[in-house]
Amino acid sequence: MMRVFLIAASAFVLGASGFSNPAQAQTAPDFAEAFRGAIGHMLTHEYEQARPLAEDALTLAASPAEQYRARHILTDISARLGDWQATATYSSEAYAIIMDDPALQGALMLNAAHMAAEEARAAFQLNDAERVADANARMVRHHPQAGDGWRAVAPMGALHEDGLSCPLMSHGMLRFDLLGAENALPGCVYWNLDDVGVRVLDGDGFDVELSRLEAAHETFSELDASDALHRAEDRARLFDLGAPTPVSEPRRARVLSVNDQTLTLTLEYPASMPESDLELLTEGFVARR
16 A cells, blocks of 8 residues: 555566556466556556456465565555455455564564554454554564664554654554664654655654655655745755656655754655645644654
8 A cells, every 4th residue: 555565665666667558457377467467557546456466466376475465465455445354354464474484574574564554554444442452562563663662552552762652543644664773763654545654753853854855766856845834833845756656646745843843744745635635734743742
């Protein structure tokens, strides 16, 4: 779901590059073909068309890694379609596959944490508070960057020893990441189903965020931010990030420091997103600190 596909951020993009016609038949002879086909549809937001190909990939998956990859993409598709029961099932199974395989644990513990977060979000939608708390705790416990500084707060939160509090959900966004295990500012990363991301850093990480964004995007140019985020207390800068794939919508990012530089926020979003929606999201995060 979202911009971060995890196992496969690279595998998804590589697979999509060989997918020339998303409207081709909805069957595939092998796992790779089915997987590439599903990713092709996802890149053009055709989730109903992606689902049968992802289900084919699951049937054709031979190795634990392929079993995981199929369930991960089915988690993303199901969440996009609002099928929360399927989301909970596929994310739980994907998590279990990683945890049952030492080789996958060595490479994909971050993905296990992400699948636990997806399960927690789905359980929240299904009003299963006990499952929310259990999945959220597993997300925090297994996240490689959580380290000793983070602890889970039932039913759906995380708290850093320096004081930053991160709920599992905020304004419809799912917390995907915890930051700060290796001499970095504590932080949380949120994404929603419209590919809007908010990165929250505990402290003045303004310059760090500018460097990170520039390194992560081939297109990175500053835009006029004079009319953006009027109520930003300290600094706010707006950037063009280009489009991550040939079929993707152009994206933008804005970085701001608030509350006397005790919090740095980075928003990444489709360029067409209304300014009023961005203001509401920013206010929601700023109000937490």
